[in-house]
Amino acid sequence: MPADGVPLQPKDKLLTTEEILRLARIFVEQGVRKIRLTGGEPTIRRDIVDLVAEMKALPQLEHVGITTNGLVLTRLLLPLQRAGLDSLNISLDTLQKDRFEKITRRKGWERVIAGIDLAVQLGYRPKVNCVLMRNFNEDEVCDFVEFTRDRPVDVRFIEYMPFSGNKWHTDRLISFKETVELIRQRWPEFEALPNGPNDTSKAFAVPGFKGQVGFITSMTEHFCGSCNRLRLTADGNIKVCLFGNKEFSLRDAMRSNVSEEDLVDLIGAAVRRKKRQHAAFSPRHAEPLADGKSPNDTDRRLADTSRPSTIASAALFHHHLHSHRSQLLQAARHCSSLSHVNAQGKAQMVDVGEKPTSMRLAQAEATVLVGERLTQLIAANELAKGDVLSVAQLAGIIGAKRTSELIPLCHNIPLSSVKVQAQPLANEQCVRLEASVRCTGQTGVEMEALTAVSIAALTVYDMCKAVSHDICITNIRLLRKSGGKRDYQRREQS
Numbered sequence: 001m002p003a004d005g006v007p008l009q010p011k012d013k014l015l016t017t018e019e020i021l022r023l024a025r026i027f028v029e030q031g032v033r034k035i036r037l038t039g040g041e042p043t044i045r046r047d048i049v050d051l052v053a054e055m056k057a058l059p060q061l062e063h064v065g066i067t068t069n070g071l072v073l074t075r076l077l078l079p080l081q082r083a084g085l086d087s088l089n090i091s092l093d094t095l096q097k098d099r100f101e102k103i104t105r106r107k108g109w110e111r112v113i114a115g116i117d118l119a120v121q122l123g124y125r126p127k128v129n130c131v132l133m134r135n136f137n138e139d140e141v142c143d144f145v146e147f148t149r150d151r152p153v154d155v156r157f158i159e160y161m162p163f164s165g166n167k168w169h170t171d172r173l174i175s176f177k178e179t180v181e182l183i184r185q186r187w188p189e190f191e192a193l194p195n196g197p198n199d200t201s202k203a204f205a206v207p208g209f210k211g212q213v214g215f216i217t218s219m220t221e222h223f224c225g226s227c228n229r230l231r232l233t234a235d236g237n238i239k240v241c242l243f244g245n246k247e248f249s250l251r252d253a254m255r256s257n258v259s260e261e262d263l264v265d266l267i268g269a270a271v272r273r274k275k276r277q278h279a280a281f282s283p284r285h286a287e288p289l290a291d292g293k294s295p296n297d298t299d300r301r302l303a304d305t306s307r308p309s310t311i312a313s314a315a316l317f318h319h320h321l322h323s324h325r326s327q328l329l330q331a332a333r334h335c336s337s338l339s340h341v342n343a344q345g346k347a348q349m350v351d352v353g354e355k356p357t358s359m360r361l362a363q364a365e366a367t368v369l370v371g372e373r374l375t376q377l378i379a380a381n382e383l384a385k386g387d388v389l390s391v392a393q394l395a396g397i398i399g400a401k402r403t404s405e406l407i408p409l410c411h412n413i414p415l416s417s418v419k420v421q422a423q424p425l426a427n428e429q430c431v432r433l434e435a436s437v438r439c440t441g442q443t444g445v446e447m448e449a450l451t452a453v454s455i456a457a458l459t460v461y462d463m464c465k466a467v468s469h470d471i472c473i474t475n476i477r478l479l480r481k482s483g484g485k486r487d488y489q490r491r492e493q494s
């Protein structure tokens with residue numbers, strides 16, 4: 001706990017019980033089988049027991065766990081167990097009462113130990129998380145191993161990770177290998193055990209001890225290759241990586257009544273951007289790897305993990321859709337000479353039922369002139385609102401899918417593919433957007449491609465307008481289309 005405490009989020013920014021449960025249901029329907037409630041500190045939520053009970057009622061969910069500072073377990077663990085809690089991890093960085101009070105700036109060490117013992121009595125095999133820091137608690141490594149002699153607990157040593165403001169430094173990191181060597185000086189028989197496919201920790205034990213020891217080697221041997229985790233912050237942002245920027249505000253999407261289908265799309269798009277390894281570091285390792293690969297640098301490079309990036313565009317996007325739609329409907333009422341008008345002067349859709357089915361493709365582009373500074377900020381992904389290019393891409397995809405709702409007489413066409421590319425061009429000081437839409441049907445998809453780039457362009461505007469209003473959306477145009485009665489190819493494309 002920092003000396004000045006930590007700023008708390010206003011309550012209305014946090015997800016409500018209903019919002020958490022709705023997202024839990026959606027995630028489970030999409031294939032998630034384990035949910036861990038962590039934090040922040042999950043036990044400060046008054047609804048924590050109800051949350052566990054409601055989640056356990058989701059038929060396909062196999063496991064609900066919690067990670068807690070353990071301070072109120074003696075009061076809460078029994079109700080949590082009755083609610084169905086499957087497992088618990090308790091954070092404890094020291095076995096010394098005074099040191100605990102120094103780290104946490106509060107009393108309560110005895111309560112945490114009592115919470116661990118209660119968990120054991122109730123039949124759990126709790127995991128005890130201990131972050132090792134040099135010149136701080138490294139002298140307790142063997143005490144923690146000793147803690148596993150008579151208790152069926154899994155003590156896990158976590159390599160100290162850099163998070164914004166925690167004064168991380170390479171020198172403070174105590175590596176997995178170093179810790180194992182230290183333990184083997186006292187217990188030479190300390191042995192490795194098998195691990196599960198997506199475990200964060202490497203299991204070890206002293207033969208004969210009731211408990212075991214694990215190592216979470218996020219820094220020296222990252223396990224990103226087998227990482228299958230998604231993270232949802234207390235205020236509703238989905239993060240596909242612990243070290244990544246915030247992704248989308250699912251809270252804002254839900255509060256602006258985005259449909260469930262679009263919510264699933266937002267989640268899917270975030271998941272597809274999950275990288276092979278964590279974003280915050282160069283691929284270099286801090287020291288020789290256990291698998292024998294040689295390191296090339298001991299100086300770990302950190303990217304800026306504290307960069308703010310609130311992406312609340314789902315809400316704004318929804319707003320655009322609605323205002324855009326009513327403007328368009330108004331315009332349609334004044335257009336009496338359209339071909340989509342019947343003999344009585346009423347608007348009608350063209351009946352495409354007789355047309356042959358064919359594979360149709362349309363490509364369109366748009367250019368957003370943003371100026372030099374914004375082009376640089378976008379390229380470096382340094383805008384406060386978040387990752388402009390990814391959000392624009394996603395908005396374009398949603399736009400293509402919603403075209404028939406926006407353009408009054410457009411058919412609702414099942415699309416087989418929508419691809420949107422967003423590229424900052426340094427020389428032209430612009431973002432170029434290109435959409436490519438495909439379907440197999442009786443009418444084409446040029447409106448879908450044009451809508452995709454238009455919505456993507458508006459999204460770029462929306463995410464940049466805090467920096468400058470000197471932005472111009474231009475050159476929204478069809479590039480080519482094929483598969484219908486007449487193909488089209490734009491000649492001059494600059």
Ligand SMILES: Nc1nc2c(ncn2[C@@H]2O[C@H](COP(=O)(O)OP(=O)(O)OP(=O)(O)O)[C@@H](O)[C@H]2O)c(=O)[nH]1
Pocket residue numbers: 036038065067089127129158159161199200201216218227229242
């Ligand atoms: N790099 C990385 N580290 C993680 C991730 N999840 C958990 N950890 C590390 O594991 C520590 C303990 O996290 P816990 O909340 O106990 O969760 P867990 O280890 O995933 O728990 P289990 O489900 O019991 O394996 C964290 O402090 C991190 O150091 C992750 O997704 N990526």
Ligand SMILES: C[S@@+](CC[C@H](N)C(=O)[O-])C[C@H]1O[C@@H](n2cnc3c(N)ncnc32)[C@H](O)[C@@H]1O
Pocket residue numbers: 038039040041042067068069070089090091092129130131158159160161162163166
């Ligand atoms: C952030 S806490 C949140 C849950 C809960 N409040 C708790 O104390 O367990 C989750 C885990 O992250 C660990 N953790 C916190 N800061 C860390 C750091 N800089 N490096 C590695 N692990 C860290 C904690 O020790 C804890 O086990």
Ligand code: SF4
Pocket residue numbers: 222223224225227228229240241242243244275276277278279
């Ligand atoms: S990809 Fe991110 S979340 Fe997954 S293990 Fe690596 S750091 Fe953790």
